Every structure is written in C-alpha cells, then in structure tokens.
Amino acid sequence: MKKLLLSFSLFCVAIGFAQDKNNFPKEENNLILQAPISSWDEAIPLGNGLAGGLLWGGKSTIKLSLDRGDLWDERTNGPKDWWKTQTWIKGGNMWEDAYYGAYPTKLPAGGIEFTLNNNTVKSFELDKQKATGIVHFVNGKQAKVFFSAVKSVAIFRISDQDLKGFEVLSPLQVSAKYRGKSAGPDSHSVNALGYPEATNGVEANAKWYVQQAAEGLTYCVYTETRHVKGESIIAISITTNRDGGDPIVLGKQHCTEALNEGIDKCFSEHVKWWKAFWGQSQINLPEKRIQDYYTFARYLYGSGSRADAPPMPLQGVWTSATGSLPPWKGDYHSDLNTQMTYIAYQTAGNFDEGSSYLNFLWNKRDLWRAFAKDFYETPGLAVPGVMTVAGQPLGGWAAFSLSPTMTSWNAHLFYLHWLYTADDTFLKERAYPWCKEAAECLRGLLKPDKDGKLKLLRSSSPEIFNNKWLEPNTNYDLMSIKMHFLAVAEMAEAQGLTSEAKSWNELATKLGDFHVAPDGELMLDSKLLLREHHRHLSNIIGIYPFNLITVEGSKEDQRRINTTLNRPEWNAPKHNEWCGYSWVWMACMQARVGNAESAYHHLDVFEKAYILKNGFHVNQDQTPDERYGSGGGKPFTLEGNFLAMQAVQEMLLQSWSATPGKLDSGVIRIFPATPKEWADVSFTDLRAEGGYKVSATRKEGKISSFSITAKKAGTARIKDNFEGKTPKWNSKKVNLQNGIYEINLEPGGKLEAKF
Numbered sequence: 038m039k040k041l042l043l044s045f046s047l048f049c050v051a052i053g054f055a056q057d058k059n060n061f062p063k064e065e066n067n068l069i070l071q072a073p074i075s076s077w078d079e080a081i082p083l084g085n086g087l088a089g090g091l092l093w094g095g096k097s098t099i100k101l102s103l104d105r106g107d108l109w110d111e112r113t114n115g116p117k118d119w120w121k122t123q124t125w126i127k128g129g130n131m132w133e134d135a136y137y138g139a140y141p142t143k144l145p146a147g148g149i150e151f152t153l154n155n156n157t158v159k160s161f162e163l164d165k166q167k168a169t170g171i172v173h174f175v176n177g178k179q180a181k182v183f184f185s186a187v188k189s190v191a192i193f194r195i196s197d198q199d200l201k202g203f204e205v206l207s208p209l210q211v212s213a214k215y216r217g218k219s220a221g222p223d224s225h226s227v228n229a230l231g232y233p234e235a236t237n238g239v240e241a242n243a244k245w246y247v248q249q250a251a252e253g254l255t256y257c258v259y260t261e262t263r264h265v266k267g268e269s270i271i272a273i274s275i276t277t278n279r280d281g282g283d284p285i286v287l288g289k290q291h292c293t294e295a296l297n298e299g300i301d302k303c304f305s306e307h308v309k310w311w312k313a314f315w316g317q318s319q320i321n322l323p324e325k326r327i328q329d330y331y332t333f334a335r336y337l338y339g340s341g342s343r344a345d346a347p348p349m350p351l352q353g354v355w356t357s358a359t360g361s362l363p364p365w366k367g368d369y370h371s372d373l374n375t376q377m378t379y380i381a382y383q384t385a386g387n388f389d390e391g392s393s394y395l396n397f398l399w400n401k402r403d404l405w406r407a408f409a410k411d412f413y414e415t416p417g418l419a420v421p422g423v424m425t426v427a428g429q430p431l432g433g434w435a436a437f438s439l440s441p442t443m444t445s446w447n448a449h450l451f452y453l454h455w456l457y458t459a460d461d462t463f464l465k466e467r468a469y470p471w472c473k474e475a476a477e478c479l480r481g482l483l484k485p486d487k488d489g490k491l492k493l494l495r496s497s498s499p500e501i502f503n504n505k506w507l508e509p510n511t512n513y514d515l516m517s518i519k520m521h522f523l524a525v526a527e528m529a530e531a532q533g534l535t536s537e538a539k540s541w542n543e544l545a546t547k548l549g550d551f552h553v554a555p556d557g558e559l560m561l562d563s564k565l566l567l568r569e570h571h572r573h574l575s576n577i578i579g580i581y582p583f584n585l586i587t588v589e590g591s592k593e594d595q596r597r598i599n600t601t602l603n604r605p606e607w608n609a610p611k612h613n614e615w616c617g618y619s620w621v622w623m624a625c626m627q628a629r630v631g632n633a634e635s636a637y638h639h640l641d642v643f644e645k646a647y648i649l650k651n652g653f654h655v656n657q658d659q660t661p662d663e664r665y666g667s668g669g670g671k672p673f674t675l676e677g678n679f680l681a682m683q684a685v686q687e688m689l690l691q692s693w694s695a696t697p698g699k700l701d702s703g704v705i706r707i708f709p710a711t712p713k714e715w716a717d718v719s720f721t722d723l724r725a726e727g728g729y730k731v732s733a734t735r736k737e738g739k740i741s742s743f744s745i746t747a748k749k750a751g752t753a754r755i756k757d758n759f760e761g762k763t764p765k766w767n768s769k770k771v772n773l774q775n776g777i778y779e780i781n782l783e784p785g786g787k788l789e790a791k792f
Contacts, residue, residue: 101193110250141368
C-alpha cells in the first residue's frame with residue numbers, strides 16, 4: 038500500500054508539472070510598461086532570430102524600430118587585411134587603430150511609425166508566452182505585433198478606425214528626425230557611413246524603402262497592408278540583395294504569402310513554435326520579480342537567436358534606433374560577451390537557439406584557419422577576440438581583442454553543448470574537430486620556459502588595467518588553455534582515442550599550476566594581486582565557469598576558493614568598477630561554490646540596479662543614489678541578461694565534475710545553492726550533463742521530490758545534499774557511495790524519489 042501511495046504521489050507531481058508546462062510563462066509574468074516609452078532601449082523587444090523590432094512611443098505615435106542580424110558594413114578602417122602584416126610576433130599600431138572608425142559596424146534597419154486617429158497610447162505589453170507585443174489604448178482597444186517565428190515577416194494589426202497612417206523610415210531618415218543621438222561608447226551617426234539617401238516607394242497597398250550600403254549591399258524594408266473585417270493587417274519584411282534576388286521583389290513575396298495565408302494561420306504557427314520553445318523546461322519561483330526576469334531573459338533566446346541565423350552580438354537584433362550606430366559597433370566580443378550570452382541555454386534545454394553561435398564558429402572554420410596562419414603563424418584555427426559578423430578582426434584593445442585564449446573560451450561552449458546534449462554525433466563531427474584544431478593553434482604558440490613550463494609570448498587578463506599585457510602566463514590564460522586541453526582530452530577519450538587523450542593531458546600538465554599567493558589567493562599573474570573592484574572576473578574564471586577549482590576538490594582547492602572569494606575586492610557593498618554582468622557572474626560563482634545567500638544577494642542587486650524598465654541589462658547602476666556602483670550611462674548589452682538567467686538555474690540545479698577532463702565523472706546536484714527566500718520552488722525538465730532531464734520540488738525549505746530521465750544509457754550520479762533525509766526511490770538499484778547516489782539507466786529510463 039505504501040508503494041502504491043508513493044507511486045500515486047509521484048504521478049500527481051508529474052501531472053502537475055505537465056499541466057503548468059502548458060501555461061508558461063503565465064500572463065502575470067508579462068512585461069507591462071506605461072506609456073510613453075520615450076527611449077528606444079526601454080522598448081518592448083520582439084524578434085525571430087534573424088529580424089528584430091523595438092515597440093515604443095506614446096501619445097498618438099507607435100514606433101516599431103527594425104533590425105536584422107546580418108546587416109553590416111564590413112569596410113576595414115585602415116589597410117585591408119592589416120592582421121597579415123602586423124602579426125602576433127611583430128605587433129603593430131593597427132591592433133588598436135583599426136577599431137576607431139565608423140566602420141566596420143552593425144547597421145540598423147530604420148523603422149515604421151504609426152500615427153493614431155483620435156486615440157492615445159496607454160501602455161505597452163509583452164505577452165511572453167506568445168511572443169507578441171500589445172499596445173493598449175485609452176479607449177480600451179489594442180494594436181498587436183509579432184515577428185513570425187516561422188516566416189520572414191512581422192505582422193502588425195490595428196483597427197481601421199484607430200490608424201490614421203504610417204511611414205516607413207530608413208536609418209538616415211530616422212537620423213534626420215532624431216538627430217542621430219549617440220547610443221553609447223564608440224557610437225557614430227549613420228551619416229558617418231557616407232551612404233546616399235534611401236529611395237522610398239509607394240504602390241497600391243505597399244510602402245517601402247531601399248538603402249544602398251557599402252560593398253554592394255542593398256537592403257529593403259517592405260510593407261503590405263490588407264483590410265480585413267475592420268482591421269488593418271500590415272505585413273513587414275526586411276530583405277537584402279544577398280537573400281538571392283531583388284530585395285523589393287523578395288519583400289513583396291514574403292508579405293503577400295503571409296497575408297494570403299491568413300493572419301489566423303500565421304499566428305497559430307507562430308504560437309505553436311513558441312509553445313515548443315517554452316516546453317523544453319520550466320522554473321516556478323516564489324518571487325514574482327525574479328520569475329518575471331528569468332522568463333524575460335529566456336524569452337530573449339527565442340526572439341534573438343536561431344540555429345540558422347547570425348548569433349546574437351552585443352545588442353542582439355535590437356540595435357540602436359535613433360539614427361546612430363550601435364555602441365562598440367554592435368560587434369562580437371569574445372572576452373566575455375559572446376560566451377556569457379550563450380551560457381544559459383544548455384540548462385534550459387533550448388539547444389536549437391543556443392546552437393546559433395556554435396554554427397557560426399563551425400561554418401567559418403576556413404576563415405579561422407587562415408587567421409591562425411596569417412596572424413599567429415601557426416596551424417589549427419583561431420577566432421579573433423573582437424570581430425564582425427563576417428569574422429573580420431576588428432582590433433581595439435589588443436590585450437583581449439587579439440589574445441589567442443579567447444578561442445579557448447569559445448571552445449568551452451562546444452564542450453558544454455556536447456556534455457548537456459550527450460550527442461555523440463555532435464562530439465565526433467563538430468565539437469572534437471573544432472576544439473582540437475583550436476588547441477593546435479595554442480600548442481603552436483606555447484613555448485617552454487627555463488623550467489619547462491609552457492608559456493605564451495604575450496598574456497593578458499581581460500579587461501584588467503584596460504589594454505595592458507601582463508606577465509605570461511596570466512591566471513586567465515592558464516585557466517583558459519588548461520580547460521581547453523582537458524576538454525579535448527576528455528572528448529578524445531570518449532571516442533576511444535587514447536593516445537590523443539594522453540597527449541592533451543600531458544600538455545595541460547606542462548602549463549603548470551595557477552598563480553597563488555601564500556595565503557591561497559588567486560593572483561592575476563606570477564607577480565600581481567588584484568587590488569581593485571574590477572568588472573571582469575577573469576583571474577578567477579577557473580572557479581566559474583571552467584570548474585577547475587571546486588569546493589569538492591582538494592583541500593588546496595577549498596583554501597583557494599575561500600581566501601579569494603572572501604577578499605574585499607569581491608565583497609564590497611558597492612563596486613564602482615563593476616558592470617551589471619559582474620554582479621550576476623559573481624552570483625553564478627557563489628552558487629557554484631554553494632554560497633546560496635551570497636548568490637541571491639548578487640542576483641538581487643542586479644535585478645534592482647542594473648536593468649532598464651524593459652529588462653535589458655546595462656553596464657551602469659541605475660538606482661537614483663548609485664547605491665551599488667557607478668552611474669552616468671545606460672549602454673545595454675545582452676550577456677548580463679543570460680548570466681542572470683544562468684544564476685537562477687545554478688541555484689536550482691548543477692551538474693559538473695570535481696575532476697574536469699575525466700570522462701563520465703559528472704554529478705547532478707539538486708537545489709545546491711537555493712536561498713531561504715525560495716523555500717517553495719519547483720522546476721521541470723532542466724538539463725544536466727549527460728543529457729538528463731531533471732524535475733524537482735522544494736517545499737518549506739526542504740526538497741520533497743525529484744525525477745531524472747535519461748536520454749541515453751549511462752550512470753546517473755546524484756549528490757547526497759539532502760540534509761540527512763533518505764530518498765524513497767522507485768528503484769532498488771540505487772547505490773550510495775561516498776555521498777553519491779548512483780544508478781544505471783537505459784534510454785528513457787526514469788528515476789524518481791520522494792522525501
């Protein structure tokens with residue numbers, strides 16, 4: 038009878054998860070902003086990976102600013118292919134000078150402005166579940182817009198009575214209207230590009246503009262309007278001549294096909310896609326504000342990233358919308374930004390969206406090989422630390438923009454994708470070949486010193502002391518390369534490539550130990566200690582996300598963690614040099630070492646001080662009294678959003694090995710750093726290394742049940758952090774060894790436990 042009751046209880050838990058899963062996120066988690074929204078960076082973000090829009094405005098005007106991920110001006114600032122002559126060994130002033138022109142740069146796509154007829158905007162809403170922007174009017178009616186998840190169009194619908202008219206504006210026309218207000222650091226006006234004025238066109242029910250850009254690029258925003266049952270249905274498409282035809286013809290084709298199909302079917306297909314996206318996993322937190330934020334950050338993956346679209350750069354598909362070019366060129370920074378942008382999809386199970394950056398890195402292998410040969414003069418492949426969507430090196434602060442170890446951090450994403458998907462085909466055909474070639478470049482750069490330790494010619498710790506080289510090898514470089522070599526060794530072992538695994542493990546050993554002060558503090562390099570509140574946690578990256586120094590490792594590991602993280606540089610109530618992402622990176626790190634309340638504190642500060650009204654992460658403190666850091670600006674970048682998302686996930690579920698590089702040694706940890714504020718919390722189908730789906734419930738501060746479902750045959754290991762409570766299993770095959778529960782599961786096998 039007890040077994041029957043246990044099975045029934047677990048069944049009810051599973052059913053509860055499934056029912057909630059069909060209504061996630063809930064309507065109460067929608068983003069609602071009162072009108073007016075007068076700043077583009079506080080708008081409602083919409084998108085489908087390739088194209089994006091910002092919904093904002095007020096009074097009688099609705100603005101829909103437009104963007105497309107592959108709109109770039111790739112002209113070089115200075116000599117073309119400068120990196121072929123000013124190489125890693127030679128050095129050169131172009132390493133920095135190349136960055137400071139108006140181009141290369143990501144380009145905005147202008148926008149559409151709708152004028153209301155005798156009506157006023159009351160508020161804006163983002164329906165996250167259906168990825169739809171809603172404009173509420175004072176008369177109780179609405180306008181809605183969505184960027185189709187399955188078609189190359191956006192659809193705007195509004196009552197005929199409420200729409201007076203609209204105009205389609207090119208970036209230059211937007212600049213003329215709003216005077217090209219700067220969007221942040223290294224931002225220029227679109228006028229600096231030297232483009233001719235766009236050509237605007239009107240024909241029957243269509244409006245468009247066509248913009249001639251540099252190097253043969255032409256792009257178009259095309260709209261077509263249908264009047265259906267008292268509504269204006271406006272289809273919008275952003276096209277280029279690189280799509281395989283005339284951009285006007287392509288725009289007309291996209292819009293006409295969507296309108297002919299019918300708005301209801303188009304929207305139904307869109308909602309179906311988003312239902313599958315949200316259905317991958319679910320988290321239910323007791324704090325509404327954190328639940329709201331988690332669902333917003335995850336929404337950005339669905340709206341900003343696709344497997345077959347360019348990966349998200351600094352601002353995704355929401356480039357500055359007032360006639361200026363984006364801050365920092367809207368580029369791809371690989372000293373933190375790209376890697377942290379793609380740090381949270383694995384646990385959430387949104388692998389298709391996360392694969393965008395991996396596909397980008399994979400598809401440009403020939404380019405990376407040429408860069409390794411031309412700039413570093415090595416075999417293998419290397420990725421520029423700062424680059425365009427075409428992969429062109431942008432230069433800038435060379436200590437990170439041209440550091441070879443940024444490639445190692447990119448390699449770590451291939452490694453994590455393999456661990457979380459347990460996809461042996463991906464391992465064999467993508468992860469291992471890419472990471473191995475990248476490691477070959479580093480092997481070619483490393484030379485033994487007098488003690489036999491492998492050293493780089495130059496070494497840095499981004500972005501400490503700004504653009505400054507430090508003593509080789511810095512802890513950042515050591516940790517990055519060591520994690521890279523150990524990952525390649527583990528992936529080789531997984532394929533039975535024993536000799537290759539041995540070779541990479543030996544190289545990892547020859548790098549030597551990390552630089553540590555006598556008391557155990559992790560240093561910057563062999564000479565310097567960190568004695569400032571620096572925004573980039575690069576010298577302790579071995580704790581998180583690389584997991585080379587763990588709380589479950591040696592006593593020396595624990596000494597290093599405790600001494601380092603207890604330093605005032607990491608624990609001050611105010612960090613003037615920190616950005617928003619610094620707070621949530623530290624939240625992830627504190628969660629990884631089991632400090633639940635510290636993790637919560639850092640996440641809490643981030644949510645209170647480092648996001649705009651719409652949820653976008655910003656660098657500076659936004660509180661009126663600058664309580665937590667320096668204020669004075671609000672350039673937004675997306676990596677902080679995803680670090681915050683990951684911090685929530687790290688507090689609820691972790692899976693990692695205390696012996697990184699050792700095959701099949703990962704351990705699942707359920708509620709490993711869950712704060713007292715989340716006494717009642719649950720999650721469904723979060724992913725763990727090994728391809729496992731994990732669901733769990735916590736009530737009154739104690740774990741009450743969990744389940745683990747296997748994707749493939751293997752041994753599931755679960756940390757016994759259950760505070761002395763013994764799980765009641767649905768299987769007699771579970772063994773407890775050294776604080777770890779183990780069970781062999783077949784594909785689809787499910788382990789259940791109740792307390």
